[in-house]
Amino acid sequence: MGKEKTNQDAGAGTVNIYTDLALEERERFSRNVEIEGVKIDKQYDRKLNMTTTVVDIFNREGSKAMGKPEGSYITMETRLLKDFDEETRRTISAQLAEHIHQMLKGEKIKNILIVGLGNSQATPDALGPKVAENIITGQNVYCISPGVLAQTGMETYSIIKGIVGEVNPDIVIAIDSLAARNLRRVTTTIQLTDTGITPGSGVGNHRMGLDEKSLGRKVIAIGVPMVVSGATIVNDTMEKLLHILSSVEKTNYMSDIFSRYTSKEKYQLFEELLSEDTEQMFVTPKDIDEIVENLSRLIAHSLNKFCDEMINIA
Amino acid sequence: MGKEKTNQDAGAGTVNIYTDLALEERERFSRNVEIEGVKIDKQYDRKLNMTTTVVDIFNREGSKAMGKPEGSYITMETRLLKDFDEETRRTISAQLAEHIHQMLKGEKIKNILIVGLGNSQATPDALGPKVAENIITGQNVYCISPGVLAQTGMETYSIIKGIVGEVNPDIVIAIDSLAARNLRRVTTTIQLTDTGITPGSGVGNHRMGLDEKSLGRKVIAIGVPMVVSGATIVNDTMEKLLHILSSVEKTNYMSDIFSRYTSKEKYQLFEELLSEDTEQMFVTPKDIDEIVENLSRLIAHSLNKFCDEMINIA
Amino acid sequence: MGKEKTNQDAGAGTVNIYTDLALEERERFSRNVEIEGVKIDKQYDRKLNMTTTVVDIFNREGSKAMGKPEGSYITMETRLLKDFDEETRRTISAQLAEHIHQMLKGEKIKNILIVGLGNSQATPDALGPKVAENIITGQNVYCISPGVLAQTGMETYSIIKGIVGEVNPDIVIAIDSLAARNLRRVTTTIQLTDTGITPGSGVGNHRMGLDEKSLGRKVIAIGVPMVVSGATIVNDTMEKLLHILSSVEKTNYMSDIFSRYTSKEKYQLFEELLSEDTEQMFVTPKDIDEIVENLSRLIAHSLNKFCDEMINIA
Amino acid sequence: MGKEKTNQDAGAGTVNIYTDLALEERERFSRNVEIEGVKIDKQYDRKLNMTTTVVDIFNREGSKAMGKPEGSYITMETRLLKDFDEETRRTISAQLAEHIHQMLKGEKIKNILIVGLGNSQATPDALGPKVAENIITGQNVYCISPGVLAQTGMETYSIIKGIVGEVNPDIVIAIDSLAARNLRRVTTTIQLTDTGITPGSGVGNHRMGLDEKSLGRKVIAIGVPMVVSGATIVNDTMEKLLHILSSVEKTNYMSDIFSRYTSKEKYQLFEELLSEDTEQMFVTPKDIDEIVENLSRLIAHSLNKFCDEMINIA
Numbered sequence A, B, C, D: 001m002g003k004e005k006t007n008q009d010a011g012a013g014t015v016n017i018y019t020d021l022a023l024e025e026r027e028r029f030s031r032n033v034e035i036e037g038v039k040i041d042k043q044y045d046r047k048l049n050m051t052t053t054v055v056d057i058f059n060r061e062g063s064k065a066m067g068k069p070e071g072s073y074i075t076m077e078t079r080l081l082k083d084f085d086e087e088t089r090r091t092i093s094a095q096l097a098e099h100i101h102q103m104l105k106g107e108k109i110k111n112i113l114i115v116g117l118g119n120s121q122a123t124p125d126a127l128g129p130k131v132a133e134n135i136i137t138g139q140n141v142y143c144i145s146p147g148v149l150a151q152t153g154m155e156t157y158s159i160i161k162g163i164v165g166e167v168n169p170d171i172v173i174a175i176d177s178l179a180a181r182n183l184r185r186v187t188t189t190i191q192l193t194d195t196g197i198t199p200g201s202g203v204g205n206h207r208m209g210l211d212e213k214s215l216g217r218k219v220i221a222i223g224v225p226m227v228v229s230g231a232t233i234v235n236d237t238m239e240k241l242l243h244i245l246s247s248v249e250k251t252n253y254m255s256d257i258f259s260r261y262t263s264k265e266k267y268q269l270f271e272e273l274l275s276e277d278t279e280q281m282f283v284t285p286k287d288i289d290e291i292v293e294n295l296s297r298l299i300a301h302s303l304n305k306f307c308d309e310m311i312n313i314a
Helices: A002-012 A022-027 A062-068 A086-103 A127-133 A156-165 A228-250 A255-257 A263-273 A288-311 B003-010 B022-027 B062-064 B086-103 B127-133 B156-167 B232-248 B252-257 B265-271 B288-311 C003-010 C023-029 C060-066 C086-103 C127-133 C156-167 C230-248 C254-258 C263-273 C286-313 D003-010 D022-027 D062-068 D086-103 D127-133 D155-165 D228-247 D253-259 D263-274 D287-314
Strands: A038-045 A050-057 A071-075 A112-116 A141-144 A169-180 A187-192 A218-229 A279-286 B038-045 B050-057 B071-077 B112-116 B142-145 B169-180 B189-193 B218-227 B281-285 C037-045 C052-057 C071-077 C112-116 C143-144 C171-180 C187-195 C218-229 C281-285 D038-045 D050-057 D071-077 D112-116 D141-144 D171-180 D190-191 D219-228 D283-284
Touching: A002 A141, A002 B086, A002 C156, A022 A050, A022 A071, A022 A187, A022 B071, A050 A062, A050 A279, A086 A187, A086 A218, A086 A288, A112 A127, A112 A156, A112 A288, A127 A169, A127 D022, A141 A156, A141 B038, A169 A288, A218 A228, A218 A288, A263 C263, A279 A288, B022 B062, B022 B071, B022 C060, B038 B062, B038 B189, B071 B086, B086 B218, B086 B288, B112 B127, B112 B156, B127 B218, B127 B288, B142 B156, B142 B288, B169 B288, B189 C156, B218 B288, B218 C171, B281 B288, C023 C052, C023 C187, C037 C060, C052 C060, C052 D287, C071 C086, C086 C187, C086 C218, C086 C286, C112 C127, C112 C156, C112 C286, C127 C286, C143 C156, C171 C286, C218 C286, C230 D141, C281 C286, C281 D127, C286 D086, D022 D050, D022 D062, D022 D071, D022 D190, D038 D062, D050 D062, D071 D086, D071 D171, D086 D219, D086 D287, D112 D155, D112 D228, D112 D287, D127 D171, D127 D287, D141 D155, D283 D287
Parallel strands: A112 A141, A112 A169, A169 A218, B112 B142, B112 B169, B169 B218, C112 C143, C112 C171, C171 C218, D112 D141, D112 D171, D171 D219
Antiparallel strands: A038 A050, A050 A071, A071 A187, A187 A218, A218 A279, A279 B281, B038 B050, B050 B071, B071 B189, B189 B218, B218 B281, C037 C052, C052 C071, C071 C187, C187 C218, C218 C281, C281 D283, D038 D050, D050 D071, D071 D190, D190 D219, D219 D283
């Protein structure tokens, strides 16, 4: 599908707000539209009230349409991620471990480097470092929390590349906090991908990509959206406003107004609605400290399980 | 000034969003309108780029118009609160200590109870507990961080009342994180008041008031806005939208739309724009962890200075 | 049993080092000696490799001989407390909850106040505050971490008495870090008693007692030894030295030396061996941070279970 | 000086307990003995009550006698390190920065890598990571906290070597918690050396050395003793015992006993006095949490000053 079509689908009120979730890129398109080079599979688990979506981007067109590299993206979505009991934790972390196994099917793994990305000093960005705290390392399981550029003065990529050169792992698994476009996804979604972590992503700003091309090893990335940007809030508000007004008014004055603007003018309007203050703000759940604590244990538990199984097989 | 006038002044897009700042209540009114029972004094310090505003509410009418109890409210506003060097810290904390002295002019103080309100486990609500960590207690300076209702199962009021009964302080000084209406005020404003902490305020929810009436001692409250609510973002967006559109369009379709709604209808519209998700979100600066750390040291430094001077005088 | 006898039993190298554990007071006496007013029952759980000892001090003589108030003292000792899996945690915390139920047999409990004693800023003293963090409070379960005298400027007793007066609980359960005499007991023993927390105890220094007499409510205290004092190390060394030398030498020169000193002279010798530096030191396990984290979860889990059962019965 | 001589000087009760401090190695020898290949200079600052000692080990004999690599060792000793005001902090950190400049005299430095060694999760080992938190990084100042082997599964050396290869700094400055032999030195001494961090040192166990030979860059190490081992306590006790007894008794029975043992037998005796429990224990000051916090700020302040000056010169 061409780019123009995409924009039309996206509707009057939509500005191209960044998201780390392939799922959310897919949602820019109408549900019935088939996108070339992209395959989607959804499954619903009633007990966990969990939707698992596998998005496969398998050629250049798919990659271009989605704005994401070719590869596999698995998302597990459930409100239970916000607050779960021990049994649920075990079930979800077993499923997550299983997804990692599937992504590596056939590959022989002897050494694993786990990388906890993000800033341990900023709660919504602390997921990676907190997962790293709970990893059980050993002879073949390595783990590092490199910190962020502002702390280290170095590109995260340089640190990881240096370490990879020294300890020579077969794969890298990176955990990071993500940015979502939709408030509902914050802390309710885990995304798993074999395409690595792409530049400019998430809460922090880890600029150079960690992926198979740059590191010479498959890089599996696990992320959870922890924030939406101020832009998202503005956008959400506008979309709701249009929706509400259009259902209240016979003639939709509002849509009228927007219809007279070009795309570029609309974009400028939204830019102006985003004040400088808003841009330096996070929108994050009130109980984010507790959620990061719980989610980091769940993911660490899952990775410990995966490493244990993988190393024992090898 | 009557209430109806107030609402008209406030403009089409304004919903009554809660603020802890007397200053922001004042801003609902036109600058030139004189409000009965309210006296305002502003001073500007060029070096600190700081505006100090004293709002005195001295009778019932003033209290009613402002929606705040009678008493004195001092706000110190400067961007420097976000990031300051040691000299600035000393200057600002000396001024803050001086303001506390002025509020107590003539009173003889022998014992002081400092109360760090808020939740040490939730960064933007941790200001009070973090100030408490840095208080130098002694024979006549007491300090407590009671925690929040969700942690203790008890009203903060009950805990403080019990302690006041046992240690019998001459005054109570309470520190808390506040909620502002305006993003610009977040972490750039310190408010000091002798009216205590009123119910339903700020980040947490400390329901029963700590004030002279309930505790039998003068209660000085020191607060810094740490968050704005989702509602604020929606409101800010709408106000800007109206403003931008009115300057772009000859005929303001948007204002036209709103002019046809009653106040109640407008309120309902905004309610709908606020999703459940938004309400459970904080909007807070990206570097909130560091800001809370720095501000808590500044305020603690100021209180230590005040207590030291006060106890030595007595 | 008279005091003189006790000292003879204790052997040449023993100085009267403070311990919070009734169990360790008992160990000053020969195993076969029966102490009037004291009843002891031991049980061993093979699976947990756990020894549970119930010491009942039921009259004045027993209290005098043991140097502890009349009441019941239960200790659960197992190396597993240092490092346990989830199943072990559940088993131990269920047993602990059961012991609390037994101590309250017959009493009708409607409200419970849980008090996490100690200093959250000093790792080995942070057990109480960390347990408090994990308590699920509610309509009838209250919880407070009052901090320590150096932080608050107030006696812990005053704070708790004030709160008890306001919220009127039926019982108080206090959790604290303890001091042991024997290194082996550090982080491997939980002591439960219905005699409250007595003055001068443990890691911190909570001077006025929290007990039924002072608070007008039964006070159950739960403690885990987190440190031994420098004095303990000196003492342990001397005892070992005597033991080793006596088994190596035909004539025990060392014992000869000590036999010529009076008790008072020996005490002075040990005093001199304890430098000022040693006294300001903790002896604590290298992984104390992790142990405090794990133990606080175990105890909180147990208290949550107890409160849940108790409130539902009532 | 030969090794045998050394042992005789060290006295009957001395076991060769590890110390990271060159100063303490020097103290094994009589004050008047001149050691070949070792130069010592002491200066006393009355105002700070601070002794600064420069130990230069400038050849193989010196290195052998001292059990330390050739190079320069500077120690700054003052009780003020435990508790200092702002002015003292500035003075001491300026002196420390000056010492680093002197060690690098003549060298042109364009890039600096600062390494915070140790375990942020174990208070006495957290000095390095906490210094790292407060470093101001920039275009030419890099900083990393690699964690410890138990956390990462990797030799610290491998991590740092990898990073050095990528970012190519001119020097490496490593900060670590040290082990001392003498309780008095704990948290009262800063050691600075240009010989790097040697294996087996300090609180943690960073096994492969970070030094000029292994990394190809000069490595300056800054350390503060944070613990003494259980062995130290045992040894201190024994030495005091001998001392006290010898001044009390005409004939020194105790020394008699030890004189009949060979060195090997004495060593075995001390080994036995060290129980397994003792070895897994830290001896550390009661207020270690606060001391680590303060010292890390002092050292970070000093390094920020040094980097700022160095980069500006270059």
